Amino acid sequence: MAQVSASRWQRKKDARPSEILDAALTLFVEKGFSATKMEDIARAAGVTKGTPYLYFQNKEEIFKAMVRHHLSSRLNAFVELEQQHTGPVGELLQILLLKWWDEVGATPAAGLCKLAIAEATNFPELARFYSTEVISPCLSMIEHILRRGMDSGEFRVLPIASSSDALLAPLVMAMTWAHSFAKVVPDVCGYSHQYSRAHLSEALQLVLQGLKNPTYEN
Amino acid sequence: MAQVSASRWQRKKDARPSEILDAALTLFVEKGFSATKMEDIARAAGVTKGTPYLYFQNKEEIFKAMVRHHLSSRLNAFVELEQQHTGPVGELLQILLLKWWDEVGATPAAGLCKLAIAEATNFPELARFYSTEVISPCLSMIEHILRRGMDSGEFRVLPIASSSDALLAPLVMAMTWAHSFAKVVPDVCGYSHQYSRAHLSEALQLVLQGLKNPTYEN
Amino acid sequence: MAQVSASRWQRKKDARPSEILDAALTLFVEKGFSATKMEDIARAAGVTKGTPYLYFQNKEEIFKAMVRHHLSSRLNAFVELEQQHTGPVGELLQILLLKWWDEVGATPAAGLCKLAIAEATNFPELARFYSTEVISPCLSMIEHILRRGMDSGEFRVLPIASSSDALLAPLVMAMTWAHSFAKVVPDVCGYSHQYSRAHLSEALQLVLQGLKNPTYEN
Amino acid sequence: MAQVSASRWQRKKDARPSEILDAALTLFVEKGFSATKMEDIARAAGVTKGTPYLYFQNKEEIFKAMVRHHLSSRLNAFVELEQQHTGPVGELLQILLLKWWDEVGATPAAGLCKLAIAEATNFPELARFYSTEVISPCLSMIEHILRRGMDSGEFRVLPIASSSDALLAPLVMAMTWAHSFAKVVPDVCGYSHQYSRAHLSEALQLVLQGLKNPTYEN
DNA sequence: GATGAATGAGATTTCATTCAT
DNA sequence: AATGAATGAAATCTCATTCAT
Numbered sequence: 001m002a003q004v005s006a007s008r009w010q011r012k013k014d015a016r017p018s019e020i021l022d023a024a025l026t027l028f029v030e031k032g033f034s035a036t037k038m039e040d041i042a043r044a045a046g047v048t049k050g051t052p053y054l055y056f057q058n059k060e061e062i063f064k065a066m067v068r069h070h071l072s073s074r075l076n077a078f079v080e081l082e083q084q085h086t087g088p089v090g091e092l093l094q095i096l097l098l099k100w101w102d103e104v105g106a107t108p109a110a111g112l113c114k115l116a117i118a119e120a121t122n123f124p125e126l127a128r129f130y131s132t133e134v135i136s137p138c139l140s141m142i143e144h145i146l147r148r149g150m151d152s153g154e155f156r157v158l159p160i161a162s163s164s165d166a167l168l169a170p171l172v173m174a175m176t177w178a179h180s181f182a183k184v185v186p187d188v189c190g191y192s193h194q195y196s197r198a199h200l201s202e203a204l205q206l207v208l209q210g211l212k213n214p215t216y217e218n
Numbered sequence: 219m220a221q222v223s224a225s226r227w228q229r230k231k232d233a234r235p236s237e238i239l240d241a242a243l244t245l246f247v248e249k250g251f252s253a254t255k256m257e258d259i260a261r262a263a264g265v266t267k268g269t270p271y272l273y274f275q276n277k278e279e280i281f282k283a284m285v286r287h288h289l290s291s292r293l294n295a296f297v298e299l300e301q302q303h304t305g306p307v308g309e310l311l312q313i314l315l316l317k318w319w320d321e322v323g324a325t326p327a328a329g330l331c332k333l334a335i336a337e338a339t340n341f342p343e344l345a346r347f348y349s350t351e352v353i354s355p356c357l358s359m360i361e362h363i364l365r366r367g368m369d370s371g372e373f374r375v376l377p378i379a380s381s382s383d384a385l386l387a388p389l390v391m392a393m394t395w396a397h398s399f400a401k402v403v404p405d406v407c408g409y410s411h412q413y414s415r416a417h418l419s420e421a422l423q424l425v426l427q428g429l430k431n432p433t434y435e436n
Numbered sequence: 437m438a439q440v441s442a443s444r445w446q447r448k449k450d451a452r453p454s455e456i457l458d459a460a461l462t463l464f465v466e467k468g469f470s471a472t473k474m475e476d477i478a479r480a481a482g483v484t485k486g487t488p489y490l491y492f493q494n495k496e497e498i499f500k501a502m503v504r505h506h507l508s509s510r511l512n513a514f515v516e517l518e519q520q521h522t523g524p525v526g527e528l529l530q531i532l533l534l535k536w537w538d539e540v541g542a543t544p545a546a547g548l549c550k551l552a553i554a555e556a557t558n559f560p561e562l563a564r565f566y567s568t569e570v571i572s573p574c575l576s577m578i579e580h581i582l583r584r585g586m587d588s589g590e591f592r593v594l595p596i597a598s599s600s601d602a603l604l605a606p607l608v609m610a611m612t613w614a615h616s617f618a619k620v621v622p623d624v625c626g627y628s629h630q631y632s633r634a635h636l637s638e639a640l641q642l643v644l645q646g647l648k649n650p651t652y653e654n
Numbered sequence: 655m656a657q658v659s660a661s662r663w664q665r666k667k668d669a670r671p672s673e674i675l676d677a678a679l680t681l682f683v684e685k686g687f688s689a690t691k692m693e694d695i696a697r698a699a700g701v702t703k704g705t706p707y708l709y710f711q712n713k714e715e716i717f718k719a720m721v722r723h724h725l726s727s728r729l730n731a732f733v734e735l736e737q738q739h740t741g742p743v744g745e746l747l748q749i750l751l752l753k754w755w756d757e758v759g760a761t762p763a764a765g766l767c768k769l770a771i772a773e774a775t776n777f778p779e780l781a782r783f784y785s786t787e788v789i790s791p792c793l794s795m796i797e798h799i800l801r802r803g804m805d806s807g808e809f810r811v812l813p814i815a816s817s818s819d820a821l822l823a824p825l826v827m828a829m830t831w832a833h834s835f836a837k838v839v840p841d842v843c844g845y846s847h848q849y850s851r852a853h854l855s856e857a858l859q860l861v862l863q864g865l866k867n868p869t870y871e872n
Numbered sequence: 873g874a875t876g877a878a879t880g881a882g883a884t885t886t887c888a889t890t891c892a893t
Numbered sequence: 894a895a896t897g898a899a900t901g902a903a904a905t906c907t908c909a910t911t912c913a914t
Contacts, residue, residue, distance in 0.1 A: 030339070038887075038888060048896050048897060050889085050891085050895070059889095117335065120399055120401065120402055121249065121397075122249070122253060127403060130399075139406060159417075162417050163420075163421070163424060165388050166384075169384075169388045173383065173386075173390055176335055180334075180339065181345055188353055189361065199380050202377050206429065207428055209428035211428075255905085257905090267879080267906090268880065268906085467775065468772070468775065473882090474884065475884090485901065487900080490898070495884080553830055554686075556837060557833070558689050563834065563835055567842055572842050576843055579843065597853060599857070601824055601827065606816075608823070609823040616771040616772075616775065617784075617785055620782060624785055625797065635815060638812065638813050639817070642820045643860065702874070702876060703877095703910090704911080705875075707909095707911085
């Protein structure tokens with residue numbers, strides 16, 4: 001009996017850190033790192049000022065834990081997808097990048113990308129972590145796919161690094177934009193710049209067209 | 219001859235604003251907007267706390283002046299170049315974007331781009347300013363060129379917005395990267411990601427290839 | 437019994453605002469509004485710099501709270517007294533004004549009057565607040581009483597505004613004097629000008645005599 | 655010849671202090687002591703920042719010089735008037751006090767009264783000076799007149815000090831009001847409280863009526 | 873005598889962090 | 894484990910005053 005109620009408390013205790021990290025994600029993404037007050041995080045997590053300090057040494061540690069919690073996990077699924085795919089890789093790239101958009105880019109987690117950029121020089125350790133955990137695996141995967149495409153004759157033979165940049169840049173820019181200018185500039189050049197899936201898809205197709213080997217017969 | 223030498227202070231007065239802006243650029247880019255103290259700027263410019271306020275109303279105005287000084291003014295030259303250009307616009311895009319890289323992207327001024335992204339939600343006013351002064355004119359120009367290319371048959375007829383994004387994204391990403399991860403992550407996927415002119419040029423060519431109308435005879 | 441003693445901090449929390457207001461009253465009255473530093477108030481209240489901000493948004497709000505605490509609240513009692521009173525109003529005026537002297541004029545709270553005058557042009561917002569909270573209600577009440585007196589034939593029929601000024605001026609001057617010249621000028625014309633209740637009472641009787649209708653039969 | 659131009663410069667040089675004091679009067683009265691910046695005074699006097707320091711040690715000294723310059727002179731005329739007057743003194747009081755209103759109360763110099771009150775505790779020396787130079791002579795004169803009135807039977811026999819207060823208070827309050835609340839509170843109790851000559855005159859008549867001996871036959 | 877660029881002490885306010893309860 | 898009152902360092906901006914010219 002004591003066991004039961006203890007476990008209920010225990011569950012609560014275990015849940016606290018996630019609750020705090022969830023709250024922190026929302027706020028950091030919305031307001032940026034320094035503009036987010038510890039007390040805001042606490043309140044959003046339904047606890048009081050002092051409580052976050054029971055679980056995290058300080059604000060910076062919350063930031064780091066948050067990235068670990070929200071990003072590191074999501075990547076394996078993508079790598080698997082890539083390995084299972086057969087057939088033309090142009091299609092695979094399209095699928096993977098739009099899937100990343102759907103599952104990350106269009107969600108609050110995209111804010112972490114902008115956050116990592118914004119705070120890279122302030123928290124080098126965090127940037128390194130993000131680079132290792134997110135950027136490197138992504139890039140590896142894209143480069144691997146590109147190589148497959150060039151080897152098979154589907155793509156022209158081009159420098160890998162710049163090709164992967166051309167492919168990823170629209171996605172990265174879309175995520176970054178969504179959590180910076182899009183928040184405060186309603187429209188630019190007369191039209192809204194809220195990136196849509198369709199918009200992104202068009203940009204990707206354009207780049208893929210540039211990659212395509214014109215003499216390749218499917 | 220005595221005429222020639224203005225008062226020592228007079229000379230200083232003329233030089234001060236630039237000195238302060240130079241100091242501010244370095245610090246802002248290195249540490250971010252809020253993390254840079256006015257006193258740091260002053261000290262870096264070789265004056266005391268109060269002096270920057272003789273020339274700029276406040277910190278935000280320093281940022282704005284920096285943007286005007288380093289970016290807005292340069293943009294005009296680009297617009298002129300565009301208007302004078304005749305012949306195929308693919309080449310024009312290549313020239314313009316690499317020129318932008320040479321004159322901005324590869325200089326400390328590129329940090330302003332990252333800065334604007336990083337601080338957009340903290341200082342909406344700054345983001346709006348940057349959007350009006352830099353993003354809008356750039357985008358207008360690129361879109362105008364794209365339309366010229368599509369009208370002349372040089373480019374395929376594609377959605378303008380996503381095409382300009384695909385074109386600009388590698389440049390923006392390069393500038394952003396240079397002032398965030400590049401500062402703290404030596405290399406990713408085993409090779410250095412310090413963007414080079416060649417690298418960027420390749421990525422642009424790839425996108426331009428995707429834009430090209432295969433049936434177009436020059 | 438354990439129930440009785442709230443936490444030490446809880447007790448403090450309840451007491452703090454008054455402690456801060458008391459400290460502020462003394463300092464404001466003594467040194468003026470701008471010359472009083474928030475840190476001085478804090479120190480005088482036995483806390484540190486940041487603590488007053490837990491209870492009051494800023495310095496102006498401290499002033500306002502002081503006015504509410506010492507003046508606004510007291511005024512209600514006066515208005516009630518006025519409404520309950522029957523019979524000749526000359527006597528009522530005498531009672532009310534001397535009561536105001538006893539409860540405000542002869543206490544440190546009188547300093548608020550001088551303060552409001554002194555800082556009116558520097559802090560218009562404060563002046564407006566004081567006007568709304570103190571001057572208007574006072575004046576309304578006095579004017580109402582004067583009208584009652586004129587209607588009943590007890591007083592001569594005279595312009596209300598100048599009559600109320602003549603009545604209130606000695607009281608206002610006494611309060612102002614006490615917190616300005618009296619602090620630094622021991623005596624004027626050879627006698628002390630520390631206003632006394634008797635002195636004020638004489639001045640009021642003189643004005644009341646001027647108001648009196650000589651043909652009125654009580 | 656050198657003489658001539660020297661004297662022209664000389665004249666300018668002699669005029670500077672007054673110009674500065676005039677400027678200071680306007681600004682101090684309008685904005686208060688601390689809110690008036692030295693640079694404002696300089697600019698209003700048509701010189702630059704450093705110049706006032708050539709003539710006055712600091713801001714406080716300007717304040718003191720200003721009072722000396724603007725008030726000390728005006729008082730003799732009033733004393734003479736009093737000594738020449740014969741006949742009922744009620745009329746004399748009315749004349750003198752309204753004359754004071756016309757020549758001081760309704761002019762910017764009235765602001766000095768409010769200023770002296772506001773800054774009395776900050777600048778005790780100034781307050782003492784004002785008391786000696788202005789308040790004492792005024793009070794002496796009024797008390798002397800009251801005594802004449804009581805001796806002749808024109809006035810009731812009452813305490814001198816409180817009688818003179820009742821007489822002066824409306825005038826003092828009017829001057830103080832004009833340079834404090836009147837500047838920022840448009841109207842109180844629904845009507846404008848910009849004191850007028852007529853208004854003041856009514857208040858004085860009321861007090862004089864209270865002083866009058868009912869059995870006195872003119 | 874006059875200028876005005878520069879100084880630097882100082883004031884308000886914020887907020888990450890602590891720690892008694 | 895949780896609270897929340899209190900701390901106090903730190904940052905922006907102002908302005909009286911100085912002093913080289």
